[in-house]
Amino acid sequence: MSTLLEVKDLRTRFHTPEGIVYAVNGISFYVAEGETLAVVGESGCGKSVSMLSVLQLIPVPPGEIAGGVALFRGQDLLKKSEREMEAIRGQEIAMIFQDPMTSLNPVLTIGRQITESLRIHMGMDQNAAEARTVELLEMVGISDPSHRLGDYPHQFSGGMRQRVMIAIALACNPSLLIADEPTTALDVTIQAQIVELVTKIRNQVHMAVIWITHDLGVVAGIADRVIVMYAGFIVEEASVNALYENPRHPYTSALLGALPRMDRRRDRRLKSIPGAPPSLLVEPHGCPFTARCEFTIERCKTENPPLTPVGQNHHNIACWVDIKTGAPR
Amino acid sequence: MESTTSQIASLSPDDLETPPLNLSQLAWQRFRRHRPAIIGLVVLTLLVLYALAGSLFFSEKYANFNDTSLRLQAPSAEHPFGTDSIGRDVLARTIYGGQISLLIGLTAVVVETFLGILVGALAGYYGGLVDSILMRITEAMLNIPEIFLLIVMAKYFGGKIPELDVFGRTFSGSVVVIVLIIGVTSWMYLARIVRAQFLSLKENEFVLAARATGTRNIEIIFRHILPNSVAPIVVSATLGVANAILAEAYISFLGLGVQPPTATWGNMLDGANNYLESAPWLWFFPGLLILLTVLSINFLGDGLRDALDPRGRTV
Numbered sequence: 001m002s003t004l005l006e007v008k009d010l011r012t013r014f015h016t017p018e019g020i021v022y023a024v025n026g027i028s029f030y031v032a033e034g035e036t037l038a039v040v041g042e043s044g045c046g047k048s049v050s051m052l053s054v055l056q057l058i059p060v061p062p063g064e065i066a067g068g069v070a071l072f073r074g075q076d077l078l079k080k081s082e083r084e085m086e087a088i089r090g091q092e093i094a095m096i097f098q099d100p101m102t103s104l105n106p107v108l109t110i111g112r113q114i115t116e117s118l119r120i121h122m123g124m125d126q127n128a129a130e131a132r133t134v135e136l137l138e139m140v141g142i143s144d145p146s147h148r149l150g151d152y153p154h155q156f157s158g159g160m161r162q163r164v165m166i167a168i169a170l171a172c173n174p175s176l177l178i179a180d181e182p183t184t185a186l187d188v189t190i191q192a193q194i195v196e197l198v199t200k201i202r203n204q205v206h207m208a209v210i211w212i213t214h215d216l217g218v219v220a221g222i223a224d225r226v227i228v229m230y231a232g233f234i235v236e237e238a239s240v241n242a243l244y245e246n247p248r249h250p251y252t253s254a255l256l257g258a259l260p261r262m263d264r265r266r267d268r269r270l271k272s273i274p275g276a277p278p279s280l281l282v283e284p285h286g287c288p289f290t291a292r293c294e295f296t297i298e299r300c301k302t303e304n305p306p307l308t309p310v311g312q313n314h315h316n317i318a319c320w321v322d323i324k325t326g327a328p329r
Numbered sequence: 330m331e332s333t334t335s336q337i338a339s340l341s342p343d344d345l346e347t348p349p350l351n352l353s354q355l356a357w358q359r360f361r362r363h364r365p366a367i368i369g370l371v372v373l374t375l376l377v378l379y380a381l382a383g384s385l386f387f388s389e390k391y392a393n394f395n396d397t398s399l400r401l402q403a404p405s406a407e408h409p410f411g412t413d414s415i416g417r418d419v420l421a422r423t424i425y426g427g428q429i430s431l432l433i434g435l436t437a438v439v440v441e442t443f444l445g446i447l448v449g450a451l452a453g454y455y456g457g458l459v460d461s462i463l464m465r466i467t468e469a470m471l472n473i474p475e476i477f478l479l480i481v482m483a484k485y486f487g488g489k490i491p492e493l494d495v496f497g498r499t500f501s502g503s504v505v506v507i508v509l510i511i512g513v514t515s516w517m518y519l520a521r522i523v524r525a526q527f528l529s530l531k532e533n534e535f536v537l538a539a540r541a542t543g544t545r546n547i548e549i550i551f552r553h554i555l556p557n558s559v560a561p562i563v564v565s566a567t568l569g570v571a572n573a574i575l576a577e578a579y580i581s582f583l584g585l586g587v588q589p590p591t592a593t594w595g596n597m598l599d600g601a602n603n604y605l606e607s608a609p610w611l612w613f614f615p616g617l618l619i620l621l622t623v624l625s626i627n628f629l630g631d632g633l634r635d636a637l638d639p640r641g642r643t644v
Contacts, residue, residue: 055541057537057540057541061457082546085543086543086544086545087543088543089540089541089542089543090541090542090543090544091543094541094542095538095541097534097537097538097541098534099534102533102534102535103534103535103537103538104535104538105535105539105553105556105557106535106557107556107557107559108552108553108556116539116542116544117542117543117544120542120543120544120545121543165538168538168542169542
């Protein structure tokens, strides 16, 4: 599999009245063609911001992409002009968002919103675009699509709106779909349907997916590989099996410990991670997880560990300690 | 029996389903319940009919025909609204004056709305430096009293545009000047409304979603965000019509507006100001028509405000 998107040392900051927010601090990752990469981490750890940065969708100012490259098929997206990015967004890389209630325009019909990107990117006329739209709505499981083109978003339920969002994203056959917590606002049964739908379509059209979530249950069902983010850093990168069976970073291990599981005794309380994530207003020194970590050694407080390989298959972690022994690595 | 089942079976989803109400239908249902607005709409329609259909009964020539021997006659069977200081028929003049006044009201609002949306949308969407520059200009314009701006501009530009022929009628060039002047001096409030709308609407996720689909900024501004702020714009534009008619009346009353013989309700009032007590019919009829028009437009605007408010979801 060849690499589709390769991000190196991406840094994003926001200049706010309170000071500089260090949202993304030099992350590197890649996605291969047709592969599904899950990005997990708690709220505010930089998952969404890093993906929005890649598409140049963060507001500048106050945002600033302070460094790094994002090579998409060998071309650096961060160096492209707004006009060049417009041609890539929606066509090569599509994105779906967390809240289907707000990400559709309430005063435009569903048909208008889907045909729009077809007309922009594929240069289709109204009839061709409408035919394709009906096809897309059918594909995402909207029944009787030709009668629903003239409907407004408020006539759709949450799950159906997310299906419409997916149809918009898929309109131009993108090679990469970035899904920013697409199931968070939906209830569990609808979540399962959406996950299944994206998986099915991904296999049909051989599309790579970056799935941002904080739901580790969803990750297990959909992803090939996972990156775990904390305070704007990637702390662990592994194949999905390696991550669940053999987490090597204290944060990942703590996250999995906080997850309810069917095969665990139910009379015990779930373990929570003490403390709160560090303030992103301070330029980080040392490992950002130190304050909440049970394995902290002296070195953690002064030096931030780089992402280094452990074991095979691109299993990388950023930690000075081997959590199995508690000894420095 | 058999025929009923086959009938049911042949019904397509189109036949079974009552089509859902779209946004304008919902708005109309709410508007219908607003009694003053309906009255306003009816009165306004009658006034427009009065101004348009009246010209079938009187020619413009008749409206401008003067016979000083008939000057200042009180209302009578022959001249139901009386005659003015040079013997012209007031009824015919209110009809032709009405056409000009309503025309000025509507076209001045088109100019106003165009400028207001342009300035407000660009300032609100782009923010930063663009916003600062456009809003300082807006505030500067707001700080000068509008009536003063109107008078200075009317004085400066008045009479510079030759007469125009539109649809076989001759308009004094001053009509165009007045329309532009009123438009140019009244867009500021609308610009502020539109800017405020854009500031909040552009933070919506659907704007981010549109950008993520590769939609160009100009399309996002005019095709995604603008339709969402149509309610306050329509309301403001409606009220703008009333203001424009009043503004025309001010400057015409001061003798700087549309020049006679072209009649407007405003310059008819100007002609009346020496005869306030001796010939009250001179100011009563054009004054009443202005009052009715402005009042009914304001009621209409009120009704539209309630009908188009997206928070009022109840039908």
